[in-house]
Amino acid sequence: MTRHRITRRLLPLGCALALGACGGGDSSPGAPAPGQAPSTQGGQRCDNVEVAGHEAVDIQATGLRCDIAEEVAASAEGRGRQPYEAAGFACEPAEAGGGDTSYSCSMGFALITFRYGTT
Secondary structure (H helix, E strand, O other), X not given: OHHHHHHHHHHHHHHHHHOOOOOXXXXXXXXXXXXXXXXXXXXXXXXXXXXXXXEEEEEEEEOOOHHHHHHHHHOOOOOOOOOEEEOOEEEEEEEEEXXXXXXXXXXXXXXXXXXXXXX
């Protein structure tokens, strides 16, 4: 009987760890950045990122901190609408109109979306 009680107590902890729901530490991609409000799309809205005459805007981060999402978005610089990888995320481009590119970047359950174009 003792073994079953321990298993029932540890199972929720194991599930939370497996799903990355713990957060709290600086190295945890699941930890939301302080002061970030959730977006209406289930993630959090992050700051725009400017790089050499271009800008990543409407950055949404789901399952990770904004500083990581902003780093991945900044890595779109010089990619010329080609898929790329940054910080472990695989990013896929799509035409967004007006010469801009929409990117969707994923790593496991974490997702980053943004629009990239000229400033």
